[in-house]
Amino acid sequence: MENTVIVLGLFGSPRRGGNTDILLEEMLKGAEERGAQIERIIISELKFSPCLECHSCDETGECVIDDDMQRVYPKLLEADWIILASPIFFYGVTAWTKALIDRVQPLWVRKYQLKLSPGDPGGRRNGFFISVGATKGARLFEGAMLTMKYFFDAIGADFAGQLLFRGVEGKGDIRTHPTALQEAFEAGKALVNGSVQGER
Numbered sequence: 001m002e003n004t005v006i007v008l009g010l011f012g013s014p015r016r017g018g019n020t021d022i023l024l025e026e027m028l029k030g031a032e033e034r035g036a037q038i039e040r041i042i043i044s045e046l047k048f049s050p051c052l053e054c055h056s057c058d059e060t061g062e063c064v065i066d067d068d069m070q071r072v073y074p075k076l077l078e079a080d081w082i083i084l085a086s087p088i089f090f091y092g093v094t095a096w097t098k099a100l101i102d103r104v105q106p107l108w109v110r111k112y113q114l115k116l117s118p119g120d121p122g123g124r125r126n127g128f129f130i131s132v133g134a135t136k137g138a139r140l141f142e143g144a145m146l147t148m149k150y151f152f153d154a155i156g157a158d159f160a161g162q163l164l165f166r167g168v169e170g171k172g173d174i175r176t177h178p179t180a181l182q183e184a185f186e187a188g189k190a191l192v193n194g195s196v197q198g199e200r
């Protein structure tokens with residue numbers, strides 16, 4: 001079991017069974033088919049507070065808020081792959097997703113203030129971002145991509161790739177896209193082989 005790849009899927013949409021959920025499930029299916037161990041976190045089902053900016057973590061690298069995030073931290077650090085899926089809400093990730101991201105401030109502190117490695121050093125851990133938006137503008141994903149870049153950096157993961165789809169609005173509309181589900185499935189298979197690349 002020691003070589004089993006652990007893939008953590010973070011579901012960032014409050015709409016269960018919506019477009020990003022569908023894409024993330026396809027990607028997890030691909031990874032599972034290649035033997036990965038799959039973990040799922042539905043962010044909107046967590047009971048947790050946004051960051052309170054209390055700065056308690058400055059000294060310890062630990063968050064003092066006793067809520068469901070306490071069981072998320074170890075999962076973020078154990079996973080070989082962290083796949084975060086969030087639709088675009090007002091040119092960023094959803095508030096649910098952003099609240100979780102802000103709560104990784106203790107891991108940022110460990111890395112940049114306490115100079116501790118938050119995960120396994122050496123680029124073994126990787127992050128992947130899935131997103132969709134209703135509109136088609138060239139800059140649709142820019143805000144979210146920047147947030148994801150710094151999220152993955154804070155948790156000690158390389159930002160290894162993304163799947164981004166424009167013009168997808170209604171619940172489940174992604175199923176009518178000619179290639180999206182297959183792309184997600186293939187990306188899931190490829191990440192277990194370590195061959196995934198940035199797409200789109």
Ligand SMILES: Cc1cc2nc3c(=O)[nH]c(=O)nc-3n(C[C@H](O)[C@H](O)[C@H](O)COP(=O)(O)O)c2cc1C
Nearest residue numbers: 013018019020087088089090091133134135168169
């Ligand atoms: C509060 C809210 C804000 C949104 N903001 C944007 C936006 O800024 N740009 C955009 O293209 N689509 C926006 N959308 C549309 C969603 O990104 C789109 O419906 C997406 O397919 C939802 O994905 P899901 O089914 O995974 O939740 C917004 C939707 C909601 C509910």
